[in-house]
Amino acid sequence: MNRPADGIAALLVENAVRGHPRARAFAAQGRRGLGILGVFLVAAMALVRPAAAAEDCLLVTELKTAQVVAKQGLCASRHSPASTFKIALALMGYDSLILKSATAPVFTTEPGLAEGQGAQKETWAGPQTPQSWMKNSVVWYSQVLTRKLGAEKFAGYVKAFVYGNENLSGDPGKDNGLIRAWLSSSLQISPREQVDFLRKMLKGDLPVSADAVDKTVALLKVPEEPAGYTLYGKTGSGFLQLNDGTLDRTRPLGWFVGWAEKGGRTFVFVRFMSLDFAVDEPLGLRARRQALMALEPVLRAQDR
Secondary structure, eight states: OOOOHHHHHHHHHHHHHOOHHHHHHHHHOOOOOHHHHHHHHHHHHHHSTTTSEEEEEEEOOOTTTOOOEEEEEEEOBBBBGGGGGOOOOOOOHHHTSSSOOOSSOOOOOOOTTTOOTTHHHHHHSSSSOOHHHHTTTTTTHHHHHHHHOOOOHHHHHHTTTTTTOOOOSSSTTTTTTTHHHTTTTOBBBBBHHHHHEEEHHHHTTTSOOHHHHHHHHHTTTTTGGGGGGEEEEEEEEEEOTTTSSSSEEEEEEEEEEEEEEEEEEEEEEEEEESSSSSSSHHHHHHHHHHHHHHHHHHHHHHHH
């Protein structure tokens, strides 16, 4: 049995089971006895619901060779980077010396910036450090940082990074790109471009200092170790923006991007997903779970 395919199929199953009620009745059977074919059949049943999975991508590449070791779904279309853009922002902040370390500077929020919803209100409250900014995905910290960078310097970094469509105009008619462009707004990037950006960062090919890269990397380590690999990554969650600038909260999107290291080998990955129905959690959390589920067999296969 092809283990990497099993892992990719498993992430599709979660979409199927969560997204289509009738698929739930078949989930246990598909996992217990039907094997890879049954797993895909369960996923396929969800497609009876029209456009349940709007777009889906899993892409894993080796850093040194750029070889694609796993690919599933559509990976060329651009979408809002949401909080995965914090990786680029950290590089800008450390390179410009606005950010100093994992614990400095401490920022407090300012009027007109993101406040968070639900549980975010508590985790975003009070002073924040670069470390807590990244861990808790504090949007207002990003906005304080871009204000300190200023529009010209901010745009210069985005252009130098060749980051997606490089569009920092923001929401239609609101002139808010400096604090909103990456938040379900004008700035868009594809899964392939996410991988290219991370590869350039890790290979030292971005126009920032090595110290900026090292300090950014330190903020991104996560506790999971799929197949014994040290893992780094960042989630992102958002919604489709309509032509009038409003967000369609029935069409969420989610990312988990990063890389895994072991024994001198590094694999860069991206998991993107979008749905055509509302869900009860930020979709980046689901993308993260599914990426971890898929990475275990994919990475294990590289050790053979």
